Amino acid sequence: MEANLTLTFSLIIMLGIAAQWLAWRMHIPAIVLLLMAGFATGPVLGWLNPAQDFGQVLPPLIGLSVAIILFEGGLNLQWHEYKEAGVDVKRLVSLGLLLTWTLSTAAAHFIGGLSWPIATLFGAISVVTGPTVLMPLLKHARLQRHTAALLKWEGIINDPLGALLAILVFEYWTVWYWTIESPEHGLLTVLGNLSLSLLVATGSGIGLGYLLSWAFHREHVPEFLKSPVMLGAVLLLYVAVNGVQEEAGLLAVTVAGVVVANQRLRNIEELRRFKQYITLVLVSVVFIVLTANIELEVLANLDWRSLALLGTVIFLVRPLSVYLSTLGTGMKWQEKLLIAWIAPRGIVAASMAGLLAFPLTHQGFGGADQLLPLVFALIATTVILHGLTIEWLGRLLGLASRNPSGILIVGATPWSIELARLLKELGVPVIVNDTSWHHLRPARMSNLKIYRGQILSETAESSLELHEISHVLAVTANDAYNALVCTRFAPELGQNQVFQLPSLSASKQEDKTLARTVRGRIAFDESTQYEDFMRLYYHGWEFRKTQLTEAYTYQDYLQDHQQETLLIAVVTQHGQVMFYPLVDLDSLQTGDIVISFGPSDLENKSEKHRKIPNRN
Missing domain, CATH: 1.20.1530.20 (Na+/H+ antiporter like fold)
Structure with missing residues (x-):
């Protein structure tokens, strides 16, 4: 009896977690799959009988x-x-x-x-x-x-x-x-x-x-x-x-x-x-148990x-x-x-x-x-x-985000505002945050959505609309603050959705870098730091967009890609944003747009093949 109860309880937990994961992959409410799982394993297949298995408990x-x-x-x-x-x-x-x-x-x-x-x-x-x-x-x-x-x-x-x-x-x-x-x-x-x-x-x-x-x-x-x-x-x-x-x-x-x-x-x-975490497990278990406890004969009473x-x-x-x-x-x-x-x-x-x-x-x-x-x-x-x-x-009804792949950029610098302009041009919702009105002035002049104030404050939590935001990019000059921002938003958005600039070269000063457990993912590459972006921007570097076509694939782009050019992000044809380094390089398809940062006099061979459409 004890072995059967242990097996039953383990099965219910595994079914619940599996339903939660499958719902996440399919982008549907988990509760729908939990109901289906409980009904299938209970009254339909007869694998679970909670009233009998658990009794008075x-x-x-x-x-x-x-x-x-x-x-x-x-x-x-x-x-x-x-x-x-x-x-x-x-x-x-x-x-x-x-x-x-x-x-x-x-x-x-x-x-x-x-x-x-x-x-x-x-x-x-x-x-x-x-x-x-x-x-x-x-x-x-x-x-x-x-x-x-x-x-x-x-x-x-x-x-x-x-x-x-x-x-x-x-x-x-x-x-x-x-x-x-x-x-x-x-x-x-x-x-x-x-x-x-x-x-x-x-x-x-x-x-x-x-x-x-x-x-x-x-x-x-x-x-x-x-x-x-x-x-x-x-x-x-x-x-x-x-x-x-x-x-x-x-x-x-x-x-x-x-x-x-x-x-x-x-x-x-x-x-x-x-x-x-506890609630997620309990919701999964209780919904399956209650649904599995329904009898088909009882449902037949409905007229x-x-x-x-x-x-x-x-x-x-x-x-x-x-x-x-x-x-x-x-x-x-x-x-x-x-x-x-x-x-x-x-x-x-x-x-x-x-x-x-x-x-x-x-x-x-x-x-x-x-x-x-x-x-x-x-x-x-x-x-x-x-x-x-x-x-x-x-x-x-206009009460939910039409494109939930927005970017919150924390730190208004000349180059981050330029990146925000390009993302907005491609139809990506962007919010630029800084504590200084002076730093935010170029963003306001470009009609970018801004938030002036401390992003970690209770005021920001109560007044800032973040329903369109799926990524955070922390690019201030303070490495510890960038890490704190990423730590704040990681539980809500996911650890893979929060990015910050590298603090110091890991290969040279490993003992001075922040631990991986208290910072976000490193954006773009491991060596280009805040000072590098500022220096390169004032030396004439700029952001470019390159659309992939059947005639010009991602492999073609990588062959033309110059070593001095920094890969920034990919905006898919569906409006999704992926920052480099990409998790899955094979996922890029025709119609996706690659954003890069490079010298202004560098010839972009892909411009011969296409004209980038506006996505507003």
Whole structure:
């Protein structure tokens, strides 16, 4: 038995990670493949049967996993984002939540044919728009900061509130409604318990958040123990608050995450990365487990009324709730349209349905056996529809980058501004950053997008739009600062997407160079430093663009390439940018453009073969 459980758990983890990797390679939301993997290995092939394999361990395992996932979501919420989208978020998680619950309940009863107890519970679960789905989708879609903040805050706040609402509705129908003579009195009891739960969860979450921040600020916890201590404290908080009110622990851990995220801890990025790695594994495991736990016989219970209900919730209830709740907020119609469409349900909705459907069925509630398949059908439909359309719709509405291969150049020098001009001419989004208005003057005169200020500051994080940026090129005169910039952006963009100039010749002064673990990739070559670029530029060197054709291939270009010319980058025909040294030289194709830096009097043989088109 132990060997089988070990094999099953290992298989689930490997399937989850494989789905995440395949989704990355295919440029599609990972949650779609996770659902497919769980459904294929569970009800279709019968390889996994989580309810039987894990037994009574399954519910607490899911609960603890969801608690960690929500805490990690809270760690990603910044107050400056809330200030930007504050009124809109408040409306969406208050009036919008109430409207969604009411309209979904009515649709479930009158269209889906469910009894009022099951209809109200289905409506409560439908409120949840899971961050476990939204966060990967937002990262994939590269939406504008304000739009992404709206969806992120709504999803993370709605998750625990929706779970708490579902629990209270469940308790009302299963306990108070049958034990109290007056249902109205039972409703008052529910509202009282809801208020108590919100107070206890919020208070304990704030308390733990400040306690952790105080202990970390005062160095009462060593660096190597901060992440483990935080993880243990979150699990303890979840269990303790759940002892007061079931599932109120989800709200408590979310609040704790938000508090910790906004205490300006020096190592907050390291704490976030630790939680992100854990969350990625947990999301993969939980989604596969829950999907594999569905039975084909249960899905067969869905009929045309169920399909009509799902269509009503997705295409009518959500848009109407968003429209009514955001009236008078000043939200752009493009944002309203996108938010009205994007509402994928996730792990919390699935776990709530799995947790509550079983006791409802045993207590004899009519239609309780339809709750689980309806919720999972809603999850699958919204994940697939919204996951596959968020990027397309975001671009159509002008809320997402059309070319996510933009360059952030840190350091405004004459030659870096000239490179930025050429990249912009080729249709590549460019932002030039420097702390000096004087250094940025040539960039402003060239109509380049600039950011004047400290790129590592909190102000930059809250005000600079980076949804189009995929590469960072740090080219200041300060080698250590360049390395710090690359270290800051590497977790977000990827280690292979952050570049800096070489500090010193590794062959001559290896003992004075920065360690590879604390700097970005060396751009262009190992020997051309900041001083070299400045000297060569003032000696008349300039940037050139050379387009590859069938008659003039990359091999031809390399044969004509002079040793004194420095290869800079390749801009593909699809607008993607690759800086030298290239990882894959065989990937260059007809239509790609090679950017080089060389003497102005050097003849470029390729100019005889083509005229470079403008890509603006």
